[in-house]
Amino acid sequence: xxxxxxxxxGYSPQRRFELFTGSxxxxxxxxxxxxxxxxxxxxxxxxxxxxxxxGHRCKNISDVDLDNYILTIGCSHTEGIGLKVEDTYSHxxxxxxxxxxxxxxxxxxxxxxxxYNLITWFSTIVKHPKLVVVQWPDLSRYLTKLxxxxxxxxxxxxxxxxxxxxxxxxxxxxxxxxxxxxLLSNKLLKNFIKVPQIHIKMYTDDPVE
Numbered sequence: 001x002x003x004x005x006x007x008x009x010g011y012s013p014q015r016r017f018e019l020f021t022g023s024x025x026x027x028x029x030x031x032x033x034x035x036x037x038x039x040x041x042x043x044x045x046x047x048x049x050x051x052x053x054x055g056h057r058c059k060n061i062s063d064v065d066l067d068n069y070i071l072t073i074g075c076s077h078t079e080g081i082g083l084k085v086e087d088t089y090s091h092x093x094x095x096x097x098x099x100x101x102x103x104x105x106x107x108x109x110x111x112x113x114x115x116y117n118l119i120t121w122f123s124t125i126v127k128h129p130k131l132v133v134v135q136w137p138d139l140s141r142y143l144t145k146l147x148x149x150x151x152x153x154x155x156x157x158x159x160x161x162x163x164x165x166x167x168x169x170x171x172x173x174x175x176x177x178x179x180x181x182x183l184l185s186n187k188l189l190k191n192f193i194k195v196p197q198i199h200i201k202m203y204t205d206d207p208v209e
Contacts (some may be wrong), residue, residue, distance in 0.1 A: 010055020074135025
């Protein structure tokens with residue numbers, strides 16, 4: 001479940017500490033423990049997911065050095081599913097740049113969540129980061145695909161009553177809705193965020209130039 005905290009979207013208080021999340025499940029761990037070799041990394045390395053008061057996998061905003069920090073955002077690749085905090089690229093990059101960092105990454109998130117959280121951050125946090133890293137998820141991912149209170153959030157409009165998510169996804173791909181939406185979001189953020197930005201594409205056909 002996701003919740004709003006100080007206008008930012010993040011994990012709910014019930015998910016502030018987890019041993020498994022997203023594709024990292026207890027069932028998968030048990031399966032791999034039986035099948036993987038004895039030197040398998042996760043056999044002797046436990047991963048946990050501790051999130052701050054805003055529902056993000058990093059320090060609280062009040063504890064970040066806002067005079068010297070970078071901001072990262074994306075889906076599970078940025079949150080660091082399957083990684084210790086010190087192995088996430090947010091942490092590693094901040095060490096290399098000798099800065100602090102804040103990680104807005106949320107597993108399973110989409111383009112609209114990235115856009116919303118970045119605009120909210122730059123509208124509410126007075127001191128801006130030295131660098132923003134935007135890791136774009138698959139262009140067809142939107143907040144409407146996430147689950148909330150065990151109920152799938154279906155896109156509003158005529159799709160809600162008569163169509164399914166798969167119909168929506170097919171139609172969105174056929175008429176270039178998703179591709180266009182990502183291009184518009186990318187252009188909006190580049191114009192709105194007046195600091196250096198790095199944009200990471202996870203899929204080669206994603207138009208984020």
